[in-house]
Amino acid sequence: MTYELYYWDGIPGRGEFVRLALEEARADYREMGKGEAGTEAITDFLGDEAGPYAPFAPPFLKHGDIIVSHVANILDYLGGRHGLAPEGEQERLFARGLQLTLTDFVAEAHDTHHPLGVDDYYENQKTEAKRRSQAFIDSRIPKFLGYFERVLAKNPSSGGFIVGSHLTTVDLSLFHVLDGLRYAFPRATSNFEKRYPGLMALHKSVGVRPNIAAYLTSERRLDFNESDVFRHYPELDQDPA
């Protein structure tokens, strides 16, 4: 059954975490948010069309009669269906916790350019964005990525995955977060190879997986840009802590 992915057109955004899972699984899916008609389809869905199960915001997935919203929830759903979740109870619970930690990290990455809220333009909060970005680079990136690097080192299974002995949606999401950070903050991330060797090896191994590599060079893959979660504003970047 075809998955229908609803996400805003033109940005990788939070939809990209879902796309990477669908692409790795070679799942049959359709982008429902393309063009003006797509935007309308999304807003209709957020309104009355979903009936009692209307999501708060994209991304959300429709799969037959089932509607699933929120990245971590969607990935857990897909992970269980396509062998992209760990098997044991503890590892599955741990993978969910890791995914939710990534959710928080991504929200903080977004807030670097919108610290005063999403309803006002970046241009009206540039000074504050600079302060928030400094804190993000100096202390939040090291806190989050230091944590993930330790988790990776402590994984008792071999294979270089963040949890368990095979690829999960958490590895795919880490891949995208690392890409996003390097796009947004090329200076601040220039020490990543040295500081987070395990994560960077994981990033490399994900990027060369056949299904992911094929996707990355396809026209389905969208470029990062300044309407997105990860934005490159050179004035917010600085050398690493």
Place this chain on the structure above:
Amino acid sequence: MTYELYYWDGIPGRGEFVRLALEEARADYREMGKGEAGTEAITDFLGDEAGPYAPFAPPFLKHGDIIVSHVANILDYLGGRHGLAPEGEQERLFARGLQLTLTDFVAEAHDTHHPLGVDDYYENQKTEAKRRSQAFIDSRIPKFLGYFERVLAKNPSSGGFIVGSHLTTVDLSLFHVLDGLRYAFPRATSNFEKRYPGLMALHKSVGVRPNIAAYLTSERRLDFNESDVFRHYPELDQDPA
């Protein structure tokens, strides 16, 4: 088997969402974060003690050998074990989406007093906190609570619950979020009875449930305070939009 709840001492915080579920379920649980020894127990756990499954941050729960972290993940675990989750697949997935939407809302409530980041004092970001609080009150509270009010109205099951026909952890969490908002912003929330009658009725019905009512008047219940997620700074409050 006794649940062991690890959370910072002295604040309801994000631990409160877990406590409400444990209390409603009359589950046997122990607070592990009390006093200096408790703080040390938490930091030990975040370090090496949890082995490969170290959480990123509290709250987390230990249940026998199982470790579960992150509020939404913990509540899903408890909900499934204590009849506080919906039964059908769509409703269960929807409940998870609602809980994650509350996670985002709580993070935004926190950012009203720390828009530039958690590593600097409130006193050093008061002007920015005022701007972020204005946006939160004018547009984010109406957006989130308007959504939950609509979801409640559209629930095809009777009983006044947010999803399905019986109480879930999402109802308990909504109860706490409404309390937190009213504590932090008494002026901005003064129209809640009128504007969100369904949610306020839900709030009332949760508060008089025997197990919850007993908990609220017990000494286990902690007061809101200004070291917490929901803080009452009168200068950040204003009349509702």
